[in-house]
Amino acid sequence: xxxxxxxxxxxxxxxxxGMLPVVAAAMAGCSSATSSGGGxxxxxxxxxxxxxxxxxxxxxxxxxxxxxxxxxxxxxxxxFLQKLSNAVRSNSAPDIVAFDLVxxxxxxxxxxxxxxxxxxxxxxxxxxxxxxxxxxxxVGGKQYSLPIAIGSSQMIWNKELFQxxxxxxxxxxxxxxxxxxxxxxxxxxxxxxxxxxxxGSAGGAYTGFxxxxxxxxxxxxxxxxxxxxxxxxxxxxxxxxxxLQQMWKSGVMPPTEAPNQDPGGQTMQMLDTGKIGIAFTxxxxxxxxxxxxxxxxxxxxxxxxxxxxxxxxxxxxxGIVASSKHQSAAWNFLDWSVSTKTAAKVVFSSGSVPSxxxxxxxxxxxxxxxxxxxxxxxxxPLSIAYNAVIxxxxxxxxxxxxxxxxxxxxxAGVLPQAASSADxxxxxxxxxxxx
Amino acid sequence: xxxxxxxxxxxxxxxxxxxxxxxxxxxxLFTGVPRWIGLAxxxxxxxxxxxxxxxxxxxxxxxxxVPISFLVSYGLSMMLRRSSRISSLFRASFFLxxxxxxxxxxFMASTLLTPGTGLINRLLAATGLGSGDTAWFSHPxxxxxxxxVLTIWKTAGTAMILLxxxxxxxxxEVVEASRMDGASWFAIETRIIAPLIRRTIGLCLILSIGGTxxxxxxxxxxxxxxxxxxxxxVVLYTYTTSFIQFRLGYGAAISVVVSLVILAITAFQLxxxxxxxx
Numbered sequence: 001x002x003x004x005x006x007x008x009x010x011x012x013x014x015x016x017x018g019m020l021p022v023v024a025a026a027m028a029g030c031s032s033a034t035s036s037g038g039g040x041x042x043x044x045x046x047x048x049x050x051x052x053x054x055x056x057x058x059x060x061x062x063x064x065x066x067x068x069x070x071x072x073x074x075x076x077x078x079x080f081l082q083k084l085s086n087a088v089r090s091n092s093a094p095d096i097v098a099f100d101l102v103x104x105x106x107x108x109x110x111x112x113x114x115x116x117x118x119x120x121x122x123x124x125x126x127x128x129x130x131x132x133x134x135x136x137x138x139v140g141g142k143q144y145s146l147p148i149a150i151g152s153s154q155m156i157w158n159k160e161l162f163q164x165x166x167x168x169x170x171x172x173x174x175x176x177x178x179x180x181x182x183x184x185x186x187x188x189x190x191x192x193x194x195x196x197x198x199x200g201s202a203g204g205a206y207t208g209f210x211x212x213x214x215x216x217x218x219x220x221x222x223x224x225x226x227x228x229x230x231x232x233x234x235x236x237x238x239x240x241x242x243x244l245q246q247m248w249k250s251g252v253m254p255p256t257e258a259p260n261q262d263p264g265g266q267t268m269q270m271l272d273t274g275k276i277g278i279a280f281t282x283x284x285x286x287x288x289x290x291x292x293x294x295x296x297x298x299x300x301x302x303x304x305x306x307x308x309x310x311x312x313x314x315x316x317x318x319g320i321v322a323s324s325k326h327q328s329a330a331w332n333f334l335d336w337s338v339s340t341k342t343a344a345k346v347v348f349s350s351g352s353v354p355s356x357x358x359x360x361x362x363x364x365x366x367x368x369x370x371x372x373x374x375x376x377x378x379x380x381p382l383s384i385a386y387n388a389v390i391x392x393x394x395x396x397x398x399x400x401x402x403x404x405x406x407x408x409x410x411x412a413g414v415l416p417q418a419a420s421s422a423d424x425x426x427x428x429x430x431x432x433x434x435x
Numbered sequence: 436x437x438x439x440x441x442x443x444x445x446x447x448x449x450x451x452x453x454x455x456x457x458x459x460x461x462x463x464l465f466t467g468v469p470r471w472i473g474l475a476x477x478x479x480x481x482x483x484x485x486x487x488x489x490x491x492x493x494x495x496x497x498x499x500x501v502p503i504s505f506l507v508s509y510g511l512s513m514m515l516r517r518s519s520r521i522s523s524l525f526r527a528s529f530f531l532x533x534x535x536x537x538x539x540x541x542f543m544a545s546t547l548l549t550p551g552t553g554l555i556n557r558l559l560a561a562t563g564l565g566s567g568d569t570a571w572f573s574h575p576x577x578x579x580x581x582x583x584v585l586t587i588w589k590t591a592g593t594a595m596i597l598l599x600x601x602x603x604x605x606x607x608e609v610v611e612a613s614r615m616d617g618a619s620w621f622a623i624e625t626r627i628i629a630p631l632i633r634r635t636i637g638l639c640l641i642l643s644i645g646g647t648x649x650x651x652x653x654x655x656x657x658x659x660x661x662x663x664x665x666x667x668x669v670v671l672y673t674y675t676t677s678f679i680q681f682r683l684g685y686g687a688a689i690s691v692v693v694s695l696v697i698l699a700i701t702a703f704q705l706x707x708x709x710x711x712x713x
Contacts, residue, residue, distance in 0.1 A: 081464070082678050088465045112465040192551070255550030258573030259662040263545040266552065322466075388680035393659035394485070394667055395679070403663040406573050421485075428682055432461040432470075 042069035043329045046087075047098035048080045051316040053149045053350035054098045057337055060346050070333065081106075081387070088112060088323070095324040096333060101147060101315045102391070104136045105223050106384040108144035110433060113319035117143045119331055128358040129338055130372075132313055136380055139223070145319035148337050149352035151283040152311035152378040153210045155179075155299040161186050161193065161277045162297075172299040175307040176211060176243050179278055183252040186277030193274075195252035197267055199281040202244050202257055203401030205381070205390050206312045207280035207302060211240045213379055214304025219397075220389075220422075223382040225430050229389065229396070229422035231415055238411035239305060241404040248405050259393070259402055282314065284351050300374035313378035315352060385429035389422045396421040451694075457687035464681045476688035486689065488664060489672035496579070496668065497647040504587045504643055505636075508594035513624065515595070516602055526599075530592035537589060541656035544585045548572075575665025578658050582666070585653055590646070594639040601635035602628055634708055641704040645697055669693055 047054035058072040073094065075083050080099065087093045099107065107113050120127070120134075120143045127134065130150060137145035159169035165185040173179040183195025198207040209219060215236035221228045231237045247253050254270055256262045270276050271285075272294075279285075280302050286294070301309030318337060320330040337343045344359030353375060354360045361372055383389060390397045400418035403409035458476055460469035480486055511529055515522045532540060547555045548571045560567030572578045605628055613627050629636065651670040654660060660667035660675065667675070673693065677686030 079678075081681065085464050085681075107465075110463070110465045111467065255568045255570045255573075258550075258570035260545075260572040260578075260658050261550055261570050263542060263549060266549060385680075388682075392675060392679045393661050394664045394672075394675050398661070399663045402661060406662055409663075425680060428680075428685075432463055432682065432684065433467065 041326070042071050043096065043324075043326045043333060044071045044073070044094035045096040045098060045333070046073050046075050046080075046084065046094040048077045048100055048316070049074045050077045050100070051098050051149070053316065053347045053352055056346045056350060057148070057343060060342055061333055061336055064336070064340075064342060065332075068329070084112075088321075091323075093321045093323060095326045095330045096318055096320055098148070098316055098318050099145075101133065101136050101150070101313065101317050101380060102386045104145050104317050104319075105139060105382045106386065106429075107319060108137065108139035108142075109384045112321060113144040114322040114324070114327060115142045115144060116146070116320060116331065116334070117141075119335075120146065128356050130355050130357050130360075130375060132376065132378065132380065133315060133317075133355050136313070136382060137317055137319070145317040146334055146338050147315055147317045147355040148343075149347045149350070150313060150315035150355050150375060150378075151352050152300075152313055152375050153206055153280065153302045154283050154285075154311070154374075155278065155280055155302050156286060157182075157278045157297045158186075158274055158276065159295045159297050160274060161189070165189055165277070169295075169297065172297060173278060173303065175303050176240070176305045179303070180243070180247065180252075183247065183278055184250065187252045193277070194254040194270065195277045196247055197253060197257060197271065197276045197279045198244075199267060199271070199279055199285060201259065201398070201402075202248070202253070202405050203241055204398070206282055206314065208240070208244070208401065209312050209379075209381070210280075210302035210310040211243075211304045212237050214302065214308040214310035215240060215306050220381045220383055223384070227383055227426050229419035229426075231397070232419040236304070238415060241401060241411050243305070244401075244405045245408065249408075258406055282312075283353070300371035301378075309374070311374055311378035313375070313380040315355070383426060385422075385426045388425045388429065396425070454687050454694075455691055457684055458691045460684045462683035462687070464683065469684070472684070476685045477692075479685060480688060480692065485664065485667070486669075486672060489667045489669045492665070492667060493648060493650070493669045496583075496650065497644060499579075500583055500586060500647050501640065501643045503583070504591055505594065505640060507587055508591045508639065509598055511591060511595040512598035512602060516599055526596070529595055532589045533592040535589075537652035538656050540585060540589050541653050544581065545572075545657055548581060572658050573662055575662065578662075578666050582653050582657060585657075586647075586650070589653075590643075594643065597635055597639055598632065601632035605631050637704070637707050641700065641707075645700050645704075648693070648697065648700070 045054070045058060055072055055074065058070045062068060062070055077100070081103065084093065084097060093112075097107070097113075129147065133147035133150050134143075136147065137143055155172065157169075157172065162169040162182070165182070165188070167182050167185055173182050179196065185195070186193060187195040198204070200206040200208075202208065212219065212231075212234070217234035217236035217240075218230045219234070219237070221230050248257070254267060254276065256266045256270070267276070268285075271279055286296060286298070290296075299309060301311045303309055318334050320327060320334065324330055338354075338356055341359055341362075344354035344356055344363060347354040348360070348363045353364065353372075357372060364372065381390065388395055392398065396418035400409075400411075400414040403414050404411050457469070459471060459473060461472050462469045515526050515529070547553050548569075550556060550568045550570045556565060556567045556569055559565030559569070569577070571581045609631075610623055610627060613623055618627070649670055650668045651674065654666055654668055654671050655674070658666040660671050669689070670693065673686055673689045676682050676689060680686075
């Protein structure tokens, strides 16, 4: 082959390859234009993989609305926001997102979600949706998301072990002093029977914060640009972390409780096989019926030193992506999910409590482990930097709490430093919001 | 322009340029326009105690791991240099961990080290060397050594094969001549074989240093950088900054700095390995 012919062939290959991204982009653009046109057609929904109620909700919705197609994509919890960010930037975001309630302030503030204030007001002033969960979706007085499934923290105890240890199996430990006393009595039965466990992470939000709230602590100031971590100035925080430190040191907690020690849900297994006496956990861990069958006692919340109960408000929310071309169809799905009996039943059978209190109270009669009053008083620290400040295993809260509980650090030393780091992360989160 | 160059441009240069651009901005997570902030992200690097801690931990990990890992690999290569059925079996056994992923290896290690039920804890208890309840990942120092052992077990096979192949290429008459001159095995190893395979030794060390600086998987799977941030490597810190804290611009700045460090090490490697034999 002659040199010019070779060159020409090379040029063709180069141009073809060079054009590939352009053609791909153009095709993506066409596809986007096709799917977004007209506001009809299937709606798409992304849900965090931990939100077990979303898929059955979608299936039930399609069954109740023949002809309406809802395409559901589960996304791994740890990658949910990251993948959503990529999807938004490449114009391939879904119409609806189902996300962890803790991310409601972030998604609302970042401008990802459509303002649904006008639509939610149609639900009525005496809205049946549980207020604290509904408020989590509010930013600057505007509603951006609706809670669909909620849950809270609870304390459970093994009645059989209580009996063996000479304790009253029908009486819940009333405060942390009693929890410690009962846990020590149970651990005394055998070295491989442990008195106490906090499923989740010791000092973490779901089971750690409630003891502190019950004792009057405040972890974060209200959601705003000037939000601050207030845990260093709340004496109850230090006091309750030191209580956990003492529980760890005394050996009444299983060693698998330490950070990163439980590769396969061993603590949960120990709970099921009667090796743990008292556990601070969530309402997801055990239903009332199972608790009765397994001879577990349960309290609707977690006690503090004072004896008051409190809980962390967890759950999932739905929001409509602001750029969605199917706003009306997407709203129909949200409305159905929080209003109907069918949706409530689906949520309840997935292990969560429906956010619609009217539907929830009808369903919960048979399950006393879930208390609406306890859920109403459960709390959620709202922050756009929640993941960085609270959830991150290397974030300021977890680092400080673990250092106190497992490494014996003094709260007076680590908490102010952690609060200062948290303040910087909150400021950084607001600084990078797009204009 | 050749197709290869286009592919390199699309999949390497364009992302790299984008990364550098991101590092000079406040990059919003979802919507809005990135805001140019000049060198602010790079300035933050010098005042961020978390980054400093991660750099220090990565250096510590590198300084401890690289020599031990090299000595283990060299020792194994010495023992398995001769060809025989039994040495083939051992070579395969020592190389096997290299082909499994770090995540799978980390999960195995986590199961073996589980307090109370893990095999290693039980063995330690049976031999009186431990209580059986050791929580290996609850203290940074224990976690550090557990990950060092795992990493050596997982990676030593690669250097072992390279060093063994290089040593096998040393002319046998050279070794034989020194033996006839009365040289001990230690003298033969250190004064004859090691100098003759020094380029391979250099390659192994530099690959090991580069790999160690980029360590991520085993710490992500086993400790998530904890407890208390005590086992956070630079790459894990970059991940956390970018994908948990969503400080995308700052994460990009850390990535650029790490890339430059790796580039410098690679340039040094190419210079050393490209040097003509004396």
